[in-house]
Amino acid sequence: xxxxxxxxxxxxxxxxxxxxxxxxxxxxxxxxxxxxxxxxxxxxxxxxxxxxxxxxxxxxxxxxxxxxxxxxxxxxxxxxxxxxxxxxxxxxxxxxxxxxxxxxxxxxxxxxxxxxxxxxxxxxxxxxxxxxxxxxxxxxxxxxxxxxxxxxxx
Amino acid sequence: xxxxxxxxxxxxxxxxxxxxxxxxxxxxxxxxxxxxxxxxxxxxxxxxxxxxxxxxxxxxxxxxxxxxxxxxxxxxxxxxxxxxxxxxxxxxxxxxxxxxxxxxxxxxxxxxxxxxxxxxxxxxxxxxxxxxxxxxxxxxxxxxxxxxxxxxxxxxxxxxxxxxxxxxxxxxxxxxxxxxxxxxxxxxxxxxxxxxxxxxxxxxxxxxxxxxxxxxxxxxxxxxxxxxxxxxxxxxxxxxxxxxxxxxxxxxxxxxxxxxx
Numbered sequence: 001x002x003x004x005x006x007x008x009x010x011x012x013x014x015x016x017x018x019x020x021x022x023x024x025x026x027x028x029x030x031x032x033x034x035x036x037x038x039x040x041x042x043x044x045x046x047x048x049x050x051x052x053x054x055x056x057x058x059x060x061x062x063x064x065x066x067x068x069x070x071x072x073x074x075x076x077x078x079x080x081x082x083x084x085x086x087x088x089x090x091x092x093x094x095x096x097x098x099x100x101x102x103x104x105x106x107x108x109x110x111x112x113x114x115x116x117x118x119x120x121x122x123x124x125x126x127x128x129x130x131x132x133x134x135x136x137x138x139x140x141x142x143x144x145x146x147x148x149x150x151x152x153x154x
Numbered sequence: 155x156x157x158x159x160x161x162x163x164x165x166x167x168x169x170x171x172x173x174x175x176x177x178x179x180x181x182x183x184x185x186x187x188x189x190x191x192x193x194x195x196x197x198x199x200x201x202x203x204x205x206x207x208x209x210x211x212x213x214x215x216x217x218x219x220x221x222x223x224x225x226x227x228x229x230x231x232x233x234x235x236x237x238x239x240x241x242x243x244x245x246x247x248x249x250x251x252x253x254x255x256x257x258x259x260x261x262x263x264x265x266x267x268x269x270x271x272x273x274x275x276x277x278x279x280x281x282x283x284x285x286x287x288x289x290x291x292x293x294x295x296x297x298x299x300x301x302x303x304x305x306x307x308x309x310x311x312x313x314x315x316x317x318x319x320x321x322x323x324x325x326x327x328x329x330x331x332x333x334x335x336x337x338x339x340x341x342x343x344x345x346x347x348x349x350x351x352x353x354x355x356x357x358x359x360x361x362x363x364x365x366x367x368x369x370x371x372x373x374x375x376x377x378x379x380x381x382x383x384x385x386x387x388x389x390x391x392x393x394x395x396x397x398x399x400x401x402x403x404x405x406x407x408x409x410x411x412x413x414x415x
Contacts, residue, residue: 114228114232114235117224117225117226117228117232118224118228118232118235118236118239120224120225121202121203121222121223121224121225121236122222122236122239122240122243124221124222124223125200125220125221125222125223125240128215128220128221129220
């Protein structure tokens, strides 16, 4: 997109139902949002790989505020007369996609946690077996005999 | 690891593991362990403690069996998979599992094991509802017969129908937690065992992988302690979840077990 096209898009603000006041608020919110993301990464509260999508969302917000014509352009592409409807549809779809993405990530992590728990359980049983084998030897029991068990004759 | 220290003639013999998933079953675990010992004397026993908050794990260890304690409650599927994983890694040839609440008579588990040990099936499944061709098995076992509640009966029938349709093999008791398996099944289940619907999906998976799954008529007893977790609402959710699992399972890619046979 050339620079002249950008200025054209910016100039079309009056065609879109956005006052300069809302545009400023939106731009400020977008910048604050991205700063928040940066801060979360800085404090190790958010991993970089999960931050990309949020940065993209912040940039999209900023772009929408700076060039309201973009929104008109997208709405026309979608065949929607009302830009607000276009905006809400896009945001809704994006959030839906994000939520699904999180469910996928959550499922993967749940599977990993399950396997970790199982490995730990198996380690515990092995520790018990080793401990009992040692104790059995100390008590002078025959090597290879199972845990103390009077019911069982080998 | 125990096999290494066992006498030579023993380590050459085929080894069997019976594992018992248990979640807060301190009232019945000793009795079940003792019963398994009596009826399946050749098997090693492992209790898989599914994050119990009572003394289940301590009682199991005190009873002289190994206990694999999951650090937190994971659900039956995960506990069962832990058992299969242990059986696979410790080199057991056969394994079986039964519930810790006393509903599953170990004498019946022994009959399931006999099926897989005789290589008549890869996975033998204890069914409360399969028709009994021989004289009533397990008649000598003391205890009250198991009677399902009406919500459970609905669920059982829905799953019976759907799973039979999906696998083209007749199943009468799809949620039975009394099973015996060989190493093929251990390999499959230790890798692929959906934690959400272990009982049903595992059957579907086994049939899809070309394993021989066989139902064996068994007697179940009324539970000795504790209560079933199923309320009507939960049953409905259970059934709904099961339907999704089976439907999706029909379109899952096949793995490799067939090639190994």
